[in-house]
Amino acid sequence: MTQQQNLLDLKELRVDRGGVTVLDIPSFSLSENEFVSLIGPNGAGKSTLLLSLLGLMKRQTGSVSYRGRLIDSQADWLDLRRRTAMVLQEPLLFDSTVFDNVASGLKLRGLGRAEIKTRVATYLERFNLTHMAQRSARKLSGGEARRVSLARAFAVEPEVIFFDEPFANLDPPTRQALTEDMDRIIRDRGIAAILVTHDQSEALRMSQRIVVMNSGRIVQQGIPAAVMNHPVNEFVANFVGMETVLEGEVVSNRDQQIVVQVAGRELDTVGDEQPGTQVYCCIRPENVTVSVSHPDARTSARNLYPGRVAEVSSMGPFLKLLLDCGFPLTAYVTRESFANLELSEGKEIHASFKATSVHLIRRRAA
Amino acid sequence: MTQQQNLLDLKELRVDRGGVTVLDIPSFSLSENEFVSLIGPNGAGKSTLLLSLLGLMKRQTGSVSYRGRLIDSQADWLDLRRRTAMVLQEPLLFDSTVFDNVASGLKLRGLGRAEIKTRVATYLERFNLTHMAQRSARKLSGGEARRVSLARAFAVEPEVIFFDEPFANLDPPTRQALTEDMDRIIRDRGIAAILVTHDQSEALRMSQRIVVMNSGRIVQQGIPAAVMNHPVNEFVANFVGMETVLEGEVVSNRDQQIVVQVAGRELDTVGDEQPGTQVYCCIRPENVTVSVSHPDARTSARNLYPGRVAEVSSMGPFLKLLLDCGFPLTAYVTRESFANLELSEGKEIHASFKATSVHLIRRRAA
Amino acid sequence: MDVILEGFTKAAQLLASLDREVLGIALLSLKVSGLATLFSLLIGLSIGTLVALTSFPGKKILVSVVNTGMGLPPVVVGLFVSIMLWRNGPLGYLELLYTPTAIVIAQTVIATPIVMGVTIGAMQNLPANLRLQILALGATRVQLVWMLIKEARLPLMAGVMAGFGGVISEVGASIMVGGNVRGYTRVLTTATVMETGRGNFDMAIALSVILLLFCFAVNYILTYIQQRERPR
Amino acid sequence: MDVILEGFTKAAQLLASLDREVLGIALLSLKVSGLATLFSLLIGLSIGTLVALTSFPGKKILVSVVNTGMGLPPVVVGLFVSIMLWRNGPLGYLELLYTPTAIVIAQTVIATPIVMGVTIGAMQNLPANLRLQILALGATRVQLVWMLIKEARLPLMAGVMAGFGGVISEVGASIMVGGNVRGYTRVLTTATVMETGRGNFDMAIALSVILLLFCFAVNYILTYIQQRERPR
């Protein structure tokens, strides 16, 4: 990645608060069209980082460039903020109607009345808020307020969008519908985005890159597969959990029976993805069955790969096996099974998992 | 359940707001020691219900009794509020230090300085806030604020506790640790609780009863297994997802290899639970493998039950089988598998799933 | 007590008969105090918001000074402004003393710290991140101030009314810099004082009833406008 | 301009020499206005909070009336209170006219609407659910009011200062009900007016400088206490 490709560049950021350095980030950048997820424990500095990117935090040092141009005046910041949108951690609605709230960013940009009206209508509709347009924003339920704050951000149709835990307080169906809808908008418009989230499946589902923060620093970043499968240290390993994430490409789709090519092998799964789609295949370790001989019985476990045990480690009440089947695969087995099957490092095995155990996540070419 | 057993009784509640009935609940009650989860879409009236139970909402009709005594004066409400604690949906901290915030409930109850000090210290410790005791509550990160609001509620050591989405904004490890810690406190002290949550696994994990709300009404309530396995209507079915939840009792635990007795059969799983513990066994349909003959190969799928297909229905890209193995079990299979295995309603099959696929949830006798 | 009753009767009479002189006095009061409030709003709201939002050394002292300014005795303001405007004073060449303009100046000086002090308090009480949210929405500085003012409109309304109430009811400065010249700089309060001095208590009460009615009307209109903007 | 300079010099002299009479006048001002502010606080904060928290028909009108009360001209208040306290008035038997108590009463009447109006505004601007959270924590009505006041302390402080500033600097009511009796009811403002009438502008300025110093000191102490309670 050369400098020119970057949409947003942050350099040498340091933020001190109450005598403590709460953020220390030598460099961070966001590319055109990129979707980045920011994860990390409470107090890691995620919100502070987002705010810093729009110059909303007093900082000790640090510079931001947008499309290669250094932001160095109030006017530049204003320009940047007008091309972007941010959903803060609390909804922070204005004390007026839902309509006015969604319109606020547009009004600030001096749009005409008629245009504001149609735009707001569009986004109210999209966030299922039309019926409460004239309600006071102070009288909404938690989830409704959240939706208004999202609609307010999208209504300005930004080039980049920053979300700070936008889906907290949303019920699962709404959350599902909204993430899909937003994902579509973001892809369609070619919006770049940074999402702060505590939900890893959300991070995986939506992002091309995951950034893990801790104590004000970036401890690891990379494509989801890299972060999930190869945590750089104990902290990240414990924090991200241990799903296997495989990169692949859909090669066929017959009646939603999908075949994905992963490292030269084929994986059976189900889904809507069309051939040619780049995807992640996620497989939970507890769903991988290990057999020492080729299982003869016809089972519904459609994926069966010969391989060998690469590594064994203890994981609470059971054991964690790192399998090498041409691609890495993690499996949990009980100690009893481990003994019965006479497993050990280097042992040849067959790993199987059901097609329905594979979660597909679309990904864009990085 | 006779009237006397109920800790809290709500009758004929109706709440109107802005000319709309937002809550209409003929009756609702909470028993001694009971943990109830309240789930439902945004705007269902969950927060309003919680607030109504403490007389914090203007209502059209409705009465509350505590331990069989009707609350009918300001003094009664005050007394009730002093025996209970509530964590509202927003943290709503006071503009002073973290210490003062956690102490606030105790100060309101007129406790002595020394006692306040030790109690607050205990709960700061418990919620991992000790190091920020003297920080201004206005300067906390989202998750930190959330923890302070929880500590503030627990510090009063209530008889009943109401939580409104208390874990939003918490990172997964903290969330995990806190739920476990809180669960312990609640069990140890015999506290009754109502939890509003959008996280079903949380609801399952913690509660003895699940109440599903929609549009201001209670649409279903019952033990988690009943709600999860037998949704009363389309709405609940779509809302709760479809995990199989089985009631059982741990009969042995050897080195964390657990055997649970479910409807006369034995299930192998892993965990810490001691024999005699009442548990739920949760099995995701995608983790159940269906075979038409007895699988001969030695696999790590330790649970194998003969049974038959009771019902087949379509479920997006795959098919949903309701199996009867002496206990109900749901499985997803691809259409291809379904054809290959020549499955049909009534067909004899073997259902298998791994010991690590069974999630155990402790439950108290109802 | 009879005096009070007489006063009300008189007020009703004056209002009913649309007494030209009283009407002129009342309108002048409204105009002068309205203008002064407007100027104090422009100064007080903008500077107050700025002070509330920025942090700088000496802020605490500045806030104390502003709050102290709320206690500026009108007489003192009148005295200072007089001295400035005296023919031989630094601004004497403007020939403003004993004109309505002079009253507006003095009243602006009185009302500004009130509006500013209340503004600072109200702004500091808004959620800290609200400012960031507004900026993130792409607000310019001016728009930021405007939106924050809208958010804090309830306490600010009270502040504006305190300012307006303070100046329309004050008498010390109006007398000193205005001179209570009949038909020119006589406002409701100076007329009230004069009538009191003449021993015409009923007339004094009548004038103050009219003053209060004015205040109430202004207030009610402001409240109404504000409530209309805001959904129930 | 010289006059102003002379005034400051005189003020310094008076303060330095601890002039007994001036000291007495200043202390009386402080005592009277302090008491009046205290009473207005008790009334204004509690009733204001109550009005802000409850909803009832006519609330909008009541709020307008309170806000109008901010524009109560001190002269008018003085007149009304005088009429009440007149020997032959309804409260004449109390024999309070021309006593410091009478000034306290009149000033309380002046300051109460200011404190109440600002309180209503500040309370209505707090997050709506904060009240519920406090009640849920087991607060009695009184504790609720107290906690809300603590939360809204920044705008309330400004309101209190506006009230205190309003009464310590007002002159119309103090003269009418106090009578400016030397050594008994003469306060800083009435003394200032008197000295102005006597043409002793330097003395008048000196007195007002002292008045402002007082205001500033009171204010600074309040700000300091408030800031100390509150962590940075």
Add this chain to the structure above:
Amino acid sequence: AEHKNLILATTTSTQDSGLLDVLIPIFEKQTGYFVKTISVGSGQAMKMGEKGEADVLLVHSPDAEKKFMADGFGVNRKLVMHNDFILLGPANDPAKIRGAKTAADAIKSIAKANALWLSRGDNSGTHAKEKGLFKAAAINPEGQKWFQQTGLGMGETLNVAAEKKGYLLADRGTYLALNKKAHLGLEIMVQGEPKLLNVYHVIEVNPAKWPKVNNAGAKAFADFMVSKKTQEIISTFGKKEFGSPLFFPDAGKKPESLGL
């Protein structure tokens, strides 16, 4: 206590001159009364007397006083002292009245020249006197452009006149006091005419009308004011500061003897 408090309603001029600051402590010491001096306009002072809200009056508005007595509100009106009014004007004297024989003549010239006249218009003793002078000059100034009413006290009206360069009637004491500090730029145009005398009377409020009135105290104060010692103090008051006394004691004299 009921009988120890004495309410004295008086005009601002006596208070502002500082005379009462000298006399009252002496009276209080002598009699043990606590005097509450309420200095207001003559109109208000008289009104307070009418309503029984004052015990004793010290005022200078002879015509109004006569009516007050005639209506039975007061008893024992006693002449105390006088000073005088002067007709002031700007140094350039646009109406050319300097040296006019009588105030009435001067007023005629002012009216003819349409030169600005400032009137207190506050029903004070000074205002009453001014009205008398206009009447004598047979001029009705009401509504005239050159005639402006301030409705203010003497000091303030002097200030206004100085700024606006107008003519006005003022009492000598206030003029001297103000001119010393502020250099008003106003000069004495007409003075010394008997008509311009400013006469102060002390009046006890009629206890028959208002039983709550402290008549004993009022009597004592009236007696004190006309006592020899007090009259002596009056005759010397202000000599040191202004070079001439501000008031001339008249106790026991007949009003006619002053040429009224």
